[in-house]
Amino acid sequence: MTPLTWAMAVAQALLYAAAAPLLIGWVRKVKARLQNRRGPALVQPYRDLYKLFAKEVRVAHTASPLYRLAPYLIFAAIWLAAASVPLVALGLPTTTIADMIVLVGLLGLARVFLALAGMDVGTAFGGMGASREMLVAALAEPALLMVIFTLAMTAHSTSLSGVIDYQLAADFVPRPSFVFALGGLILLSLAETGRIPVDNPTTHLELTMVHEAMVLEYSGRHLALLEWAAQVKLLLYGALIANLFLPWGIAEGLAPAALVLGLAAILVKLAVLGVALAVAETVLAKMRLFRVPAFLNLALLLGLLGLLSHVILEVGA
Amino acid sequence: MTLAELPPLEQWMLLVAAFVLFTSFVLLAQARLVSAIHAFAWQGALIATLTLIVAQAEQSSHLWFSALLTLALKALLIPWMLHRLVRRLQIARDSEALRWPTLAIMAAVALVIFSYWLVLPMVAQELTFTRNIVAISLAVVLIGLLMMVVRQQAVAQVLGFMSIENGLFLAAVSTTGGMPLFVELGVAFDVLVAMVLFGVFFFQIRESIDSLDVDRLNRLTETQPEGQTETRTGETP
Numbered sequence: 001m002t003p004l005t006w007a008m009a010v011a012q013a014l015l016y017a018a019a020a021p022l023l024i025g026w027v028r029k030v031k032a033r034l035q036n037r038r039g040p041a042l043v044q045p046y047r048d049l050y051k052l053f054a055k056e057v058r059v060a061h062t063a064s065p066l067y068r069l070a071p072y073l074i075f076a077a078i079w080l081a082a083a084s085v086p087l088v089a090l091g092l093p094t095t096t097i098a099d100m101i102v103l104v105g106l107l108g109l110a111r112v113f114l115a116l117a118g119m120d121v122g123t124a125f126g127g128m129g130a131s132r133e134m135l136v137a138a139l140a141e142p143a144l145l146m147v148i149f150t151l152a153m154t155a156h157s158t159s160l161s162g163v164i165d166y167q168l169a170a171d172f173v174p175r176p177s178f179v180f181a182l183g184g185l186i187l188l189s190l191a192e193t194g195r196i197p198v199d200n201p202t203t204h205l206e207l208t209m210v211h212e213a214m215v216l217e218y219s220g221r222h223l224a225l226l227e228w229a230a231q232v233k234l235l236l237y238g239a240l241i242a243n244l245f246l247p248w249g250i251a252e253g254l255a256p257a258a259l260v261l262g263l264a265a266i267l268v269k270l271a272v273l274g275v276a277l278a279v280a281e282t283v284l285a286k287m288r289l290f291r292v293p294a295f296l297n298l299a300l301l302l303g304l305l306g307l308l309s310h311v312i313l314e315v316g317a
Numbered sequence: 318m319t320l321a322e323l324p325p326l327e328q329w330m331l332l333v334a335a336f337v338l339f340t341s342f343v344l345l346a347q348a349r350l351v352s353a354i355h356a357f358a359w360q361g362a363l364i365a366t367l368t369l370i371v372a373q374a375e376q377s378s379h380l381w382f383s384a385l386l387t388l389a390l391k392a393l394l395i396p397w398m399l400h401r402l403v404r405r406l407q408i409a410r411d412s413e414a415l416r417w418p419t420l421a422i423m424a425a426v427a428l429v430i431f432s433y434w435l436v437l438p439m440v441a442q443e444l445t446f447t448r449n450i451v452a453i454s455l456a457v458v459l460i461g462l463l464m465m466v467v468r469q470q471a472v473a474q475v476l477g478f479m480s481i482e483n484g485l486f487l488a489a490v491s492t493t494g495g496m497p498l499f500v501e502l503g504v505a506f507d508v509l510v511a512m513v514l515f516g517v518f519f520f521q522i523r524e525s526i527d528s529l530d531v532d533r534l535n536r537l538t539e540t541q542p543e544g545q546t547e548t549r550t551g552e553t554p
Contacts, residue, residue: 176335
């Protein structure tokens with residue numbers, strides 16, 4: 001816990017905030033190319049955020065203080081959650097003091113405030129979006145915890161750094177529980193970050209939107225913060241999938257060479273994940289909302305099977 | 318003995334066994350018939366792979382043959398026959414929603430835990446680590462049974478029956494290094510004949526009750542279906 005490691009932790013957190021729009025820009029670019037469009041430039045999300053920050057904030061006259069406070073709380077909670085996920089280097093203080101359960105809690109906090117803010121103004125869309133978001137959340141959270149317990153049982157630690165350390169220290173072993181947990185986590189990330197097939201991030205069609213319905217009333221810097229928070233959340237889940245299950249390349253020390261290698265590794269992994277996400281969003285259609293519980297049940301089942309296969313197959317008699 | 322201490326081939330064996338269990342769940346919950354048949358074919362292919370790995374690990378030549386037999390029969394021939402039947406019965410696009418899908422899945426999870434509990438004393442005796450696959454195969458058998466209980470569609474019930482056979486085969490391969498070749502050939506032949514007979518039965522059931530929903534066999538009186546259709550048409554306006 002020297003000042004140097006803390007400086008690195010802060011730098012990593014800043015990297016999360018700085019790199020998040022780039023990931024979404026990359027996903028949009030790949031998706032556009034797949035649909036035979038040229039697509040906007042990679043830096044377009046930065047320009048959008050800049051534009052929104054410069055704009056005037058309009059607040060409905062029925063809004064309570066919570067409505068003004070919520071964007072800051074949501075961004076702070078998601079950013080803090082992101083800081084606890086190792087991105088480039090292991091063993092940073094922020095990643096060791098907060099474990100995976102804290103991560104789930106912080107994401108839950110952000111979600112509660114988002115739903116409250118959605119209902120605050122009292123429009124029909126906000127309430128509808130909030131109720132849908134809570135439907136997804138109520139089913140996704142237990143599944144996420146199942147996935148986390150699967151990992152924690154293997155690594156004997158609920159800390160993300162601990163799990164990654166364990167993965168790096170052990171030889172490569174084909175673990176059925178990790179395969180199931182990976183499948184579950186991928187389904188959950190799609191649901192939690194509001195991507196197709198659960199939610200369409202680009203639509204403003206009233207019947208299908210979930211996340212967009214809640215932030216419909218926001219404008220100016222409030223909207224910018226909410227969008228930025230959603231982008232950080234996508235990067236967070238991407239880093240979670242990439243580093244928990246394929247941790248190779250991440251910097252274990254703070255030597256400059258290792259850090260550069262770690263940065264390159266995570267960039268490659270996230271680029272590949274971004275392409276996979278774009279392909280999935282191109283070939284899949286959005287599900288009806290009433291099919292979403294079945295989708296999340298599959299994630300829960302994968303988590304449960306991960307736990308069971310760990311107990312049955314991996315722990316010796 | 319933990320997973321990392323096992324020889325690599327046995328590790329892969331466990332991974333494939335876990336996938337077999339997963340395909341069982343897919344079979345149980347898959348509403349569309351054609352997709353369920355595909356899931357069954359995948360289960361057969363996975364079991365053939367597992368047999369191949371066991372053959373490689375134990376260097377027994379007759380398991381090579383039985384892996385080939387499994388692949389040909391359960392991953393290719395039977396799914397193809399079922400596919401053809403479903404097309405000829407014109408129910409390829411049918412989907413049959415389970416009445417309580419989540420409940421069925423949770424019951425299947427409970428069955429997995431139950432079969433593990435049953436196998437625990439066996440494992441505690443002296444047996445080597447891979448025999449935990451017995452728990453998986455027992456679970457596959459029980460989930461097959463559950464599938465025959467909760468599904469109403471005759472073709473889906475046959476899939477459940479076939480996956481029971483898959484589970485038994487898995488148990489035989491993983492614990493004893495495979496049954497004698499004659500037994501294996503006999504069972505394979507039985508399954509094939511059963512498949513042909515099921516095909517004939519499907520057409521018979523279909524001819525007599527005009528549906529493959531087996532629940533309708535419970536009411537075999539002549540007048541009842543007509544009375545029901547009358548009340549139904551009476552209710553709709």
